[in-house]
Amino acid sequence: MRQLAKFSITVREEDFVLHLADDSGETIEFAASPEQLDAVIDALDELLSENEEDLFEVEDEGETYQKPLG
Template identity: 80%
Template sequence: MRQLTKFAISVREEDFVLHLEADGGETIEFATSPEQLDAIIDALDELLSEVEEDVFEVEDDQASH
């Protein structure tokens, strides 16, 4: 599996372009509608919310300091 190294979003007249760059420099571009971009953002937000406590868990005694 290739590693994502960089991404960008640019605006076109009626949609967006999602630019994804992999290690090695290959860039893939996807035209996306505003609705598709919102769905991507919502899915990432939901996923991060689910794993945030596990990934960024802070010990109870450290939280009070």
């Protein structure tokens, strides 16, 4: 499976273009409507909200722990 290395989003007249690059430098582009981009944002937000403690910093009795993401 490819590893996402970076991404960017550009705006066109009526839609957006998602540029997804893997760790080898290969870039794939996807056109997305505003509604599709909103759906992606909502899905990511929901997923991150459900798994926030496992993915990011968690405070326990005044101490902060951070789980590495890579």
